[in-house]
Amino acid sequence: MAAKGYFITATDTGIGKTVVTAALLALLRQHGQNAGFIKPVETGVDTHCSSSANSDAKFLLECSGLDEPLEAICPLRLKTPAAPYQSAEIENMEIDPAALVAACRSLAARYHPLLVEGVGGLRVPITPHYHVIDLIEELGFPVILVAGFQLGTLNHTLLSLDALHARGIPVKGVMFSDRKQDGLTDVEALQPALVSHLSKTPVLGRIPFIEDLSTDSFTPHLLAHLEQMINLPALLDG
Numbered sequence: 001m002a003a004k005g006y007f008i009t010a011t012d013t014g015i016g017k018t019v020v021t022a023a024l025l026a027l028l029r030q031h032g033q034n035a036g037f038i039k040p041v042e043t044g045v046d047t048h049c050s051s052s053a054n055s056d057a058k059f060l061l062e063c064s065g066l067d068e069p070l071e072a073i074c075p076l077r078l079k080t081p082a083a084p085y086q087s088a089e090i091e092n093m094e095i096d097p098a099a100l101v102a103a104c105r106s107l108a109a110r111y112h113p114l115l116v117e118g119v120g121g122l123r124v125p126i127t128p129h130y131h132v133i134d135l136i137e138e139l140g141f142p143v144i145l146v147a148g149f150q151l152g153t154l155n156h157t158l159l160s161l162d163a164l165h166a167r168g169i170p171v172k173g174v175m176f177s178d179r180k181q182d183g184l185t186d187v188e189a190l191q192p193a194l195v196s197h198l199s200k201t202p203v204l205g206r207i208p209f210i211e212d213l214s215t216d217s218f219t220p221h222l223l224a225h226l227e228q229m230i231n232l233p234a235l236l237d238g
Contacts, residue, residue, distance in 0.1 A: 036111025
């Protein structure tokens, strides 16, 4: 795919993909980039009653200030909080992966870079025979893999990187997301360096814990702090 973008996926669900996407989107736009985003699939949201507090897509839309309809930046929204394939089965729906790819390509023609936020991890099924990793491969964007600070991170991160490399999918780097308020243990603080050493993959930085996270959190003060913790030139240079 000719248009520039990044696919943001994670080692698991609940790791911090949305916060990373929001932070990178804000930083890129602050640097004059015409950055946009899309979350092709979201589950666990009621299409008739959702807000930025319980919808990642609405949260990102309000954070970014993009003038796009919700349907464009999140073409598939399912109520059941489960993997898309399971949610669709419960709700008696059929998912068309081609429609998700087309939605991504439509926005990629207008935003550079386009940040595509996945759902869960790489092997989350969208249909029985089409998983998140298949969507990544079809779009052709390099991956930013989000990892958390916790026991099991080395295993989950290295397995995810192995799966991407086995498909020949380019990996831009790993981004760590701190989801805990009480700071890092000595073991957790060493995890980024260990991931980089063991995988030979760049670590792009760390998103610290953001207290009282909201769509108004990404102030100039916070962005200045984030820029010190993230290798933004690596993304600006493509």
